Amino acid sequence: MPKRGERNRKEAEPLYRQIQEELRTKIVTGEWPPGTRVPPQRQLAELYGVNRSTIVYALGELAADGWLRAEVGRGTTVAADVWKAAADSPPPDWGRYVRDGLHAPNLELIRQINDAEPDPALLRLGTGELAPELLPSAAMQRLLAERPEGLPLAYPEPRGSLRLREAVSARLEARGIRASPSSVLIVSGALQGLQLIALGLLRQGATLLAEQTSYLGSVQVFRTSGVRLVGVPMDGQGMRDDEARRLAARHRASMLYVQPSFHNPTGIVMPERRREGLLQACVRAGLPIIEDDVYGDLWLDEPPPAALKARDRQGLVLYLDSVSKSLGPGLRIGWIAGPEPVIERLADVKMQSDYGSSSLSQHAVAEWLLSGEQERHLAFLRAELKARRDLALAALREHAADLADWSVPQGGFYIWLALRRPLPMPKLFDAALRAGLLVHPGEIYARGDRQHLRLSFAYAPPALLREGIRELAGLIRSFD
Amino acid sequence: MPKRGERNRKEAEPLYRQIQEELRTKIVTGEWPPGTRVPPQRQLAELYGVNRSTIVYALGELAADGWLRAEVGRGTTVAADVWKAAADSPPPDWGRYVRDGLHAPNLELIRQINDAEPDPALLRLGTGELAPELLPSAAMQRLLAERPEGLPLAYPEPRGSLRLREAVSARLEARGIRASPSSVLIVSGALQGLQLIALGLLRQGATLLAEQTSYLGSVQVFRTSGVRLVGVPMDGQGMRDDEARRLAARHRASMLYVQPSFHNPTGIVMPERRREGLLQACVRAGLPIIEDDVYGDLWLDEPPPAALKARDRQGLVLYLDSVSKSLGPGLRIGWIAGPEPVIERLADVKMQSDYGSSSLSQHAVAEWLLSGEQERHLAFLRAELKARRDLALAALREHAADLADWSVPQGGFYIWLALRRPLPMPKLFDAALRAGLLVHPGEIYARGDRQHLRLSFAYAPPALLREGIRELAGLIRSFD
Numbered sequence: 001m002p003k004r005g006e007r008n009r010k011e012a013e014p015l016y017r018q019i020q021e022e023l024r025t026k027i028v029t030g031e032w033p034p035g036t037r038v039p040p041q042r043q044l045a046e047l048y049g050v051n052r053s054t055i056v057y058a059l060g061e062l063a064a065d066g067w068l069r070a071e072v073g074r075g076t077t078v079a080a081d082v083w084k085a086a087a088d089s090p091p092p093d094w095g096r097y098v099r100d101g102l103h104a105p106n107l108e109l110i111r112q113i114n115d116a117e118p119d120p121a122l123l124r125l126g127t128g129e130l131a132p133e134l135l136p137s138a139a140m141q142r143l144l145a146e147r148p149e150g151l152p153l154a155y156p157e158p159r160g161s162l163r164l165r166e167a168v169s170a171r172l173e174a175r176g177i178r179a180s181p182s183s184v185l186i187v188s189g190a191l192q193g194l195q196l197i198a199l200g201l202l203r204q205g206a207t208l209l210a211e212q213t214s215y216l217g218s219v220q221v222f223r224t225s226g227v228r229l230v231g232v233p234m235d236g237q238g239m240r241d242d243e244a245r246r247l248a249a250r251h252r253a254s255m256l257y258v259q260p261s262f263h264n265p266t267g268i269v270m271p272e273r274r275r276e277g278l279l280q281a282c283v284r285a286g287l288p289i290i291e292d293d294v295y296g297d298l299w300l301d302e303p304p305p306a307a308l309k310a311r312d313r314q315g316l317v318l319y320l321d322s323v324s325k326s327l328g329p330g331l332r333i334g335w336i337a338g339p340e341p342v343i344e345r346l347a348d349v350k351m352q353s354d355y356g357s358s359s360l361s362q363h364a365v366a367e368w369l370l371s372g373e374q375e376r377h378l379a380f381l382r383a384e385l386k387a388r389r390d391l392a393l394a395a396l397r398e399h400a401a402d403l404a405d406w407s408v409p410q411g412g413f414y415i416w417l418a419l420r421r422p423l424p425m426p427k428l429f430d431a432a433l434r435a436g437l438l439v440h441p442g443e444i445y446a447r448g449d450r451q452h453l454r455l456s457f458a459y460a461p462p463a464l465l466r467e468g469i470r471e472l473a474g475l476i477r478s479f480d
Numbered sequence: 481m482p483k484r485g486e487r488n489r490k491e492a493e494p495l496y497r498q499i500q501e502e503l504r505t506k507i508v509t510g511e512w513p514p515g516t517r518v519p520p521q522r523q524l525a526e527l528y529g530v531n532r533s534t535i536v537y538a539l540g541e542l543a544a545d546g547w548l549r550a551e552v553g554r555g556t557t558v559a560a561d562v563w564k565a566a567a568d569s570p571p572p573d574w575g576r577y578v579r580d581g582l583h584a585p586n587l588e589l590i591r592q593i594n595d596a597e598p599d600p601a602l603l604r605l606g607t608g609e610l611a612p613e614l615l616p617s618a619a620m621q622r623l624l625a626e627r628p629e630g631l632p633l634a635y636p637e638p639r640g641s642l643r644l645r646e647a648v649s650a651r652l653e654a655r656g657i658r659a660s661p662s663s664v665l666i667v668s669g670a671l672q673g674l675q676l677i678a679l680g681l682l683r684q685g686a687t688l689l690a691e692q693t694s695y696l697g698s699v700q701v702f703r704t705s706g707v708r709l710v711g712v713p714m715d716g717q718g719m720r721d722d723e724a725r726r727l728a729a730r731h732r733a734s735m736l737y738v739q740p741s742f743h744n745p746t747g748i749v750m751p752e753r754r755r756e757g758l759l760q761a762c763v764r765a766g767l768p769i770i771e772d773d774v775y776g777d778l779w780l781d782e783p784p785p786a787a788l789k790a791r792d793r794q795g796l797v798l799y800l801d802s803v804s805k806s807l808g809p810g811l812r813i814g815w816i817a818g819p820e821p822v823i824e825r826l827a828d829v830k831m832q833s834d835y836g837s838s839s840l841s842q843h844a845v846a847e848w849l850l851s852g853e854q855e856r857h858l859a860f861l862r863a864e865l866k867a868r869r870d871l872a873l874a875a876l877r878e879h880a881a882d883l884a885d886w887s888v889p890q891g892g893f894y895i896w897l898a899l900r901r902p903l904p905m906p907k908l909f910d911a912a913l914r915a916g917l918l919v920h921p922g923e924i925y926a927r928g929d930r931q932h933l934r935l936s937f938a939y940a941p942p943a944l945l946r947e948g949i950r951e952l953a954g955l956i957r958s959f960d
Binding site: 033152180361 | 505506508509510512513515516517570571572573575578580582583584585586591595598609612616617618620624627629633635637658659660668669671672675679680681682683684699700701704705706734763764767792793795807808809810811812819820825831832833834835838839840841844
């Protein structure tokens, strides 16, 4: 695609004036209401394919005409009384709507990461997804092109396509989990599964236990429905069952969230005996469990012990899984297995949220699982991830042995780097960003943490990963 | 696929005992916790591919052994103390979780309709979607098979795929709406768009104005976030602007929802002058508008007047659109166009709900729109829908002229049937269901309504549609 500026470029008018006109139109049509922050000059220059000086000139004239206002610390914004020039009534106060909305905004750090991720110039050292070259785009295209029945464009059933639920049920059976298709709900990824549980099964003020350092720290899904998160202390075997029992009683907890296999971000695998202990603690407390097993397939050395759900004899466990970590996060397909009345309730809430997940994605995942391609693909992935993990560990030993400690992850995507000393993390994050490195500070997963970084070996190209770790170590050292 | 019973059938054991064993396993593993309602015998017989008598026998033995309990009015349920036989601790009280959850359950009538819809034996006379044979399954498959770059399986950007947003922006421009790609958010259908607005822009206790008879009556998305719905009286031109002005002031309303083109369920097209009047009323009140235009492309006689968004000079209108009514509801792709700070907020809430819409669906819609296929497809659809509309109207004139009144819809899917006399609607709904007809009573769209039915000419096969209308008229007459 040509850039916007090029596409619309007319010979007659100077560039800066065309840009001025386009920005002014955004203002008078209300696309940029009063108070809107104008994108940084660098970004505008990129968008219009012009020099930054052209942008400076265009913005300067708009400011002189009263359309824009430069404010210290806030950058350039659309002037507050600009509507007087454009219309006879003030526009609605959208800022108030944005502030008043019920849903909590995302953590500032997460929003910065979300915004930075699309920049292809950045090296993403913490990203929790597979590198694009590891996703089977071409194989999936061939598979779907072969099917004689076309592509499904109609609504699936409320619980999701039966064919996919049957494929999921067979897959779970191979893991020792018994779940018939009617006790499975297809969701748009594990995150939506958590949102449905938050909205469908928990009351306001309920307490949810989770690992003290947890993926849940990075999402606001429970906070928005007024659920209180209480962290359960961990050791090298993951969540401590004695602490879970104690805190469940103390807080009269409603549910417990746990990631027993290849925990995000620490990489810990909960061993056999701890799993039994934790399950028994929850059975005795009558405490339902959300078991998040999205990394379960991604073992690198040996398969993890059986899931809690495989040991569940009481319908205590809601089991969350997805294809986001293996087949493709863009498909947005995951599933929850649990007692049928719970699945029925969650399906009802899902129908009210989005009328079900993409039938195209459901079809793609069902055909992929049923074709046997997934087993071949997982074998390929494990070999790739293992090589990348070993490369990252070698780079760490070479460049960071004096700065940090880490364990060797047996699966998943992550190395949880424990720095020898606490650091001013926001400064490190910014310095890394300026150096072209995007990192995930530990405070995303444990409030107040200043001593950890989550590294991912799944995303960055191997050659750059090694180099990035070297640069990152240099940055950390510069804070000494 | 073979039926479950067939797949697992062993020669040695009698069928009823295999079924018994499978149901017992569901109970002891917690898939059916105490209190779970056992599916109707007819459904179980269908599922296992056996005679109903085999099911009766299997259930009878399970009841005799204390696993099941038959209760008058509630059917057969799993016994309350069944866990004592299976485990030493009681399972969690899932019923309480289901009751306590924050999200409102769907309307009972909607759940009945959702549950009934997958039954292929039913004739769906009210369904708000295109018949499967009108969806371009094969053409879409060919289109996606041709692309040289494979299928996208990675995450799209937070606001949705740029390529799709550019295609949407061009499409809106053709409707006289100026919205740059950065002011467009891709959502999983218009319903999710409404959920994001409810969660992202409205505070608890806020008032939303909507047509007195409205699609919003059929969804609980605003109720769950504590937003109060106030109905604005309508006339033959749709929502009355004078009433909107009066009620906005009286209730200090926060937003107004309106469907100016081919209103669901009444089919009304708001004429030019009413659109201007309504927009001016909202401008003066500083009242933001949600304009739902999902049926806008489906004009049958002539295009509707320009959208409110095309007249919006203040960024007052959040414009909702989707491909669900034309290309395929299973794709779950729609979009919101509005002021950038609002789009940014909604994108943030969406990222926290499901990390974005299916990249496969986004790719399919972008390629479809950019290929020009959509214009050809819409021309085909308009001809088809027009023929089906005329057929339905002819059947109504023949069979229901003495029972009801209706207007000729100029587009969309619906004929809003005004019965001459109020009827006991739940009884009519049940009687129709027993006769194999699924209808949409008016009370779904306007609380307490007993005098309307929404008919859809978009779903039922034409020959059956005519026959279905005849039977429905007979049923209505039988209530005389």
